[in-house]
Amino acid sequence: MYELVALASKISNIRQLRLFHGHLVHNSLHSHNYWVSLLLVICNRLHAHPAYVDSIFTSSPSPDASVYSYMLKYYSRMGAHNQVVSLFKCMHSLDLRPQPFVYIYLIKSAGKSGNLFHAYVLKLGHIDDRFIRNAILDMYVKNGQVDLARKLFEQMAEKTLVDWNSMISGCWKSGNETEAVMLFNMMPARNIITWTSMVTGYAKVGDLESARRYFDEMPERSVVSWNAMQSAYAQKECPKEALKLFHQMLKEGITPDDTTWAVTISSCSSIGDPTLADSILRMINQKHIVLNSFVQTALLDMHAKFGNLEIARNIFDELGSQRNDVAWNVMISAYTRVGKLSLARELFDNMPKRDVVSWNSMIAGYAQNGEAAMSIELFKEMISCTDIQPDEVTIASVLSACGHIGALKLGYWVLDIVREKNIKLGISGFNSLIFMYSKCGSVADAHRIFQTMETRDVVSFNTLISGFAANGHGKEAIKLVLTMEEEGIEPDHVTYIGVLTACSHAGLLNEGKNVFKSIKAPTVDHYACMVDLLGRAGELDEAKMLIQYMPMKPHGGVYGSLLNASRIHKRVGLGELAASKLFELEPQNPGNYVLLSNIYASSGRWEDVKRVREMMRKRGLQKLVGMSWVEYKGQVHKFIVGDRSHEQSKDIYKLLAELERKMKRVGFVADKSCALRDVEEEEKEEMLGTHSEKLAICFALLISEVGTPIRVVKNLRICLDCHTAIKMISKLEGREIVVRDNNRFHCFSDGMCSCHDYW
DNA sequence: TTAGGGTTAG
Numbered sequence: 001m002y003e004l005v006a007l008a009s010k011i012s013n014i015r016q017l018r019l020f021h022g023h024l025v026h027n028s029l030h031s032h033n034y035w036v037s038l039l040l041v042i043c044n045r046l047h048a049h050p051a052y053v054d055s056i057f058t059s060s061p062s063p064d065a066s067v068y069s070y071m072l073k074y075y076s077r078m079g080a081h082n083q084v085v086s087l088f089k090c091m092h093s094l095d096l097r098p099q100p101f102v103y104i105y106l107i108k109s110a111g112k113s114g115n116l117f118h119a120y121v122l123k124l125g126h127i128d129d130r131f132i133r134n135a136i137l138d139m140y141v142k143n144g145q146v147d148l149a150r151k152l153f154e155q156m157a158e159k160t161l162v163d164w165n166s167m168i169s170g171c172w173k174s175g176n177e178t179e180a181v182m183l184f185n186m187m188p189a190r191n192i193i194t195w196t197s198m199v200t201g202y203a204k205v206g207d208l209e210s211a212r213r214y215f216d217e218m219p220e221r222s223v224v225s226w227n228a229m230q231s232a233y234a235q236k237e238c239p240k241e242a243l244k245l246f247h248q249m250l251k252e253g254i255t256p257d258d259t260t261w262a263v264t265i266s267s268c269s270s271i272g273d274p275t276l277a278d279s280i281l282r283m284i285n286q287k288h289i290v291l292n293s294f295v296q297t298a299l300l301d302m303h304a305k306f307g308n309l310e311i312a313r314n315i316f317d318e319l320g321s322q323r324n325d326v327a328w329n330v331m332i333s334a335y336t337r338v339g340k341l342s343l344a345r346e347l348f349d350n351m352p353k354r355d356v357v358s359w360n361s362m363i364a365g366y367a368q369n370g371e372a373a374m375s376i377e378l379f380k381e382m383i384s385c386t387d388i389q390p391d392e393v394t395i396a397s398v399l400s401a402c403g404h405i406g407a408l409k410l411g412y413w414v415l416d417i418v419r420e421k422n423i424k425l426g427i428s429g430f431n432s433l434i435f436m437y438s439k440c441g442s443v444a445d446a447h448r449i450f451q452t453m454e455t456r457d458v459v460s461f462n463t464l465i466s467g468f469a470a471n472g473h474g475k476e477a478i479k480l481v482l483t484m485e486e487e488g489i490e491p492d493h494v495t496y497i498g499v500l501t502a503c504s505h506a507g508l509l510n511e512g513k514n515v516f517k518s519i520k521a522p523t524v525d526h527y528a529c530m531v532d533l534l535g536r537a538g539e540l541d542e543a544k545m546l547i548q549y550m551p552m553k554p555h556g557g558v559y560g561s562l563l564n565a566s567r568i569h570k571r572v573g574l575g576e577l578a579a580s581k582l583f584e585l586e587p588q589n590p591g592n593y594v595l596l597s598n599i600y601a602s603s604g605r606w607e608d609v610k611r612v613r614e615m616m617r618k619r620g621l622q623k624l625v626g627m628s629w630v631e632y633k634g635q636v637h638k639f640i641v642g643d644r645s646h647e648q649s650k651d652i653y654k655l656l657a658e659l660e661r662k663m664k665r666v667g668f669v670a671d672k673s674c675a676l677r678d679v680e681e682e683e684k685e686e687m688l689g690t691h692s693e694k695l696a697i698c699f700a701l702l703i704s705e706v707g708t709p710i711r712v713v714k715n716l717r718i719c720l721d722c723h724t725a726i727k728m729i730s731k732l733e734g735r736e737i738v739v740r741d742n743n744r745f746h747c748f749s750d751g752m753c754s755c756h757d758y759w
Numbered sequence: 760t761t762a763g764g765g766t767t768a769g
Contacts (some may be wrong), residue, residue, distance in 0.1 A: 073760085101760050103769040131760050138761075165762040196763045233766095259765040266766065297766045329767045336768095360768040368769095428769055457767085700764050 004038070011042050014049075021056075031750020033064045041069035050078060063310070065096040072098075076105035084109035098127055104135040115141040117135040117146075133639045135163050135548055136263035141170035165193050172201030194219070195226045203232030227259045230267075239255075239267035261291065261297045268675070277302060297330055304334030329357045336365025356391055364397040372401035373636045376410060383417060390421065392429045399432040403439035407631045411436045431459050438467025441738075447476075458489055465498035474506025478515065493523050501528035509537045524550075528557035540574055563592065567599045574598040590621040628696035630712050639695040646695075648702060655698045663728045697729060697737060710737045727751050 011017050017039070024035040036056060041207055043053045057063065057071050068091045075083040088106050091098055103121055107114045118136050124321045126132045133156065140149035149170045153163060164187050171180035180201055187194065195218040202211035215221075215229045222493045226249045233242035246264045249256070256264070261284065268277040271441065291299065295321055298693075303711050304312040316323065316331045328351045335344035343676045348354070348362045359382045366375035381400045382388060393419055402411040415433075418425065425433070430453050437446035450460060461484045470475040477499050484491055496519050503512030519526055534543035547554055555668045561579045566575030579596040586592065600608040630637045638647065646652065693712065700710040730737050731751030739746045 104760055129760095134761050160761080162761045166764085169762075191762085193762045200763070222763080223766045229764095231764065257764085262765045294766050294767095299766090301766070326767050331767095333768060355767095357768045362768090364768060391768095396769050432769080 008038055008042055011046070011384050014046060014052075017046060017048065021689050031065050032060055033062075034168070035064070037066040037070055040074060044070065044074050044077060047077070047603040052348050065091065065098060068096055068713055069099040069102045069207060073101055075110045076241045079449070081109035081111065082656055085659050087384070100129055102130060103132050107139050110139070112143055114143065115145075116576055130158070130160055130163075134160065134166060138166045141166050141173060144173060146170045146174040146176070147253045149693045161189055161191060161194075164272075165191075165197060168194065168201070169197050170202060172197065175205065177201070177205060192220060192222050194226060195219075196222070196228050199225065199228045203228065203235065206236060208232060208236055208238070210390040216674055221254075223257050223260065226254055227257070227263060230260065231263045234263050234267050236272070237270070237649065239270040241671060242267040245270070250618075258292045258295050261289070261295045264352075265295065265298040269305045272305070274306050277306070293324060293327070296322075296325070297327045300327060301330045301334075304330065304337070307338075309334060309338065309606075325351075325353060325355050325358065329355075329361055332358065333361045333365070336361060336369065339369050341365060341369055341371065345459055348507070354388070356388060356610060357392065359388060360391070360397065363394060363401075367397045367401040367404070370404075372404040373638060374408075376407070376636065379414075380581075380752045390417070390423065392423060392425055395423055395425065396432040399429075399436040399610065403432070403436035403684075405631075406440050406631045407636055408436075408440040409440065409631055410636065411440060427453070427455060427457055427460065431457075431463050434460065434467065438464065438470060441471060443467055443471045443473060454488070456487070458484075458492055458495070461489060461494070462494045462498055465502065469498050469502035469505055472505050474502040474508040475513065477502035478511055481515075493525065495527055496522075497529055498535060500526060504529065504536055508535060509533065524552050524555050527552075527554065527559065528561050532561035532565070535561055536568060538569055540565055540569060540571055544574065546575075554581075556582060559585065559590070563595050563599075567595055569603070570602060572597070572599055572605070587619065588621065590616060593621065620737045628692040628712060630696045630700050631701075632700075637696075637699060639699065643692075646699070648699065651702055652698045655702060656694055657733065659694075659698070659729060662732050665726065693739065694725060697726060697739075698736075701733060701735070704735075710735055712737065712739045727753055 008020065011020055021039060024031060024039070036059065039056050040053070042048075043056065044510060053071075053074055057067065059065055063071070068087060072084055072087045072091075075081075075087060084105060088102070091102075103124075103126055107117050107121075110117060113134075120137070121127055121132055122135065127136075133152075137152050138148070140152065149167065152160070153167050156163060168180050168183050169181065171177075177722075184190070184194065184198060195214060198214040199211045199218075202208070209231065211232050214224065218225060223401050223726075226245065230242050230245045230249075233239070242263060246256070246260065246267075249260070264280055265277070268280055298316055300312050300315040300319075303309075304313065304687065312331065312334050316327060319327055328347060331346045332347050335341070335347070344362060344365055345572060348358060351358060359378070363375050363378050363382070366372070366378060379390070379394065379401075382390060382394070395414060398414050399411060402408070402414060423429075430449055433449050434446045437443070437449065445462055450456070450464050453460060457644050461480060464620065465477045465480050468480065469473070479497055479750060481491055481495060484495070497516065499515050500512055503509070503515060512530070516522065516526065517672070518529050522530075527546065531543045531546060532548065534540070540562075543565060547558055547562065550558075559578045563575055563578035566572070566578060576597060579592055582589070582592040596649070597609050597612040599613065600606075628639045630639070639646065643649075644653070696712045697710065700712055704710050726737055726739060727746050728751065729735075730748040734750070736747065736749040737747070
């Protein structure tokens with residue numbers, strides 16, 4: 001019998017295990033349950049395949065306590081927590097007395113309900129077992145009940161090193177640095193695990209310097225200690241340091257494990273240098289390392305980030321049954337990153353199990369690819385699921401989606417959910433809130449949120465500055481840059497784009513010039529803003545000079561600003577110059593052709609209007625399709641030119657026709673109808689009566705009560721004749737209409753518009 | 760039998 005045990009302890013792989021199994025069955029030397037237990041012990045050690053282990057277990061006709069106990073241990077190690085609990089209940093009902101170690105695994109698997117077993121263990125007298133006691137202590141720590149853990153810890157007469165270690169990791173888990181350090185200093189002895197816990201603890205609170213100090217002072221280090229320090233760097237956005245540490249550990253003769261490879265690969269993808277990644281991949285190939293699914297997933301993500309979508313998809317497909325949630329999520333975000341929303345959605349719909357990250361990836365994917373309404377719809381679906389809770393990331397995406405379509409009421413509804421579900425918002429959540437408010441025209445609220453923030457980053461400042469810019473508060477934007485410098489936050493190139501835009505919209509020419517001078521290394525975008533500022537202010541010749549002398553090649557944005565300024569100030573010649581450059585730089589952008597055509601139209605050059613339209617047709621360009629949104633009872637209604645898919649379409653078009661008749665009667669003729677006198681009759685029909693803004697406004701008129709202001713939101717610029725039409729509608733209907741155009745809000749009432757500077 | 764480390768979304 002002892003020979004058998006000795007033999008069993010030597011088994012080191014599954015093949016030997018199967019041979020041994022055959023030997024036992026063939027010779028049937030001992031009782032059935034005895035050798036089943038023996039096999040299960042080996043299965044636990046070798047992490048044998050679940051199907052095989054199950055077959056061993058079921059081969060026993062009447063399993064005894066020992067068989068049950070080892071099977072329970074196996075389930076627990078495999079993470080099959082439900083099986084553990086049901087097996088325990090089964091033993092209980094059969095009146096089988098579990099071996100003591102069963103309680104360790106039972107407590108591990110019980111999760112939040114592990115507390116129940118504390119009393120149970122006390123009653124059975126197992127509390128003196130130091131392993132079981134530690135399992136309880138550790139359970140409290142893992143459940144975040146550090147107070148209960150501390151109470152138990154203090155009661156212990158004899159504390160093992162493991163208990164101290166559990167307690168220290170509990171302190172870090174609850175963010176109690178002081179207590180962790182105190183325990184560390186009080187400990188009678190420390191081991192690698194103690195030191196490593198300190199490294200990860202400091203990393204978790206973001207104190208990389210202290211983490212490194214403990215790492216450097218460690219008397220000895222395991223591969224885990226190196227991994228802890230390396231991942232600390234990787235997670236705190238210091239991927240270069242992480243790679244440095246990787247090379248250092250190779251030099252010191254440490255053999256990297258799966259974790260090391262995963263962190264190293266993810267650091268390569270953060271740095272974004274494919275050649276660096278290649279050298280790591282060569283190393284893996286040379287060493288003939290078999291990568292586990294974690295590392296494969298990291299690799300998949302890296303290829304996706306480098307734009308190698310096909311390689312990424314191959315890895316995903318080859319992972320097969322080893323594919324975990326993360327692999328699905330990585331593949332989804334790989335697709336959303338490049339705008340392939342339908343492919344992403346297909347994966348999302350087919351996922352076996354969706355977690356918060358899956359939902360967040362898909363919601364953010366829609367929000368970032370101009371599908372704000374879809375993003376919000378998916379969020380609604382998400383909160384109707386009972387098994388999933390939105391977090392800060394979800395909220396940040398959804399708030400930004402609300403901002404993009406100017407849906408303020410939806411934004412309020414999202415905030416209600418934040419309160420209801422007690423979701424804690426951090427910097428990025430507040431940044432999205434600032435974005436949402438300023439995009440919806442509530443700059444005062446945006447400012448208020450900004451001021452209540454405890455810590456702000458450069459994005460917080462940039463978002464509010466752009467908010468000020470969009471709403472015409474130039475001076476506040478400039479002031480904010482000064483505050484920024486006072487708080488020690490370095491303005492970046494986005495900051496200056498915001499400030500220059502603010503100056504431009506508020507007509508602050510000299511202030512803008514000073515800002516421009518203060519930029520250390522202006523980019524081509526800053527030059528484009530400056531051309532816009534000079535151009536809008538009427539200094540078109542200076543703008544032209546600036547382009548001539550700028551140190552880099554101008555891009556479309558630079559000439560676009562010049563073209564727009566030429567339109568505002570009716571400088572046909574300059575407009576032609578800008579347009580000719582734009583037709584070279586971005587021949588496929590229909591907006592430039594439309595702008596030029598409008599410039600010709602406003603000076604009555606109909607032949608040229610026709611010529612530009614002909615040019616567009618030859619190059620196969622469609623004019624821009626405008627879209628408008630109306631927010632009504634938490635639903636966003638979208639309108640596209642000529643669209644008849646809305647359920648109230650019939651009424652909307654009826655109202656539209658009525659309004660146009662009324663307008664004609666009071667002498668209103670859309671400006672564009674002049675420009676289109678030589679255009680085909682049906683095209684005129686298409687371009688005139690059915691602009692998305694008009695549809696949206698008619699819908700708003702249909703649903704809103706008399707006397708309430710109508711709110712229409714839209715992302716594209718309102719065209720000239722629509723602007724006039726809305727003025728007329730506001731006069732005829734005696735209603736206030738608020739329309740958002742690109743970034744600004746236009747308030748129409750009694751035939752007047754309070755925001756004229758574009759026209 | 761216990762303790763430490765890994766991949767994803769903004």
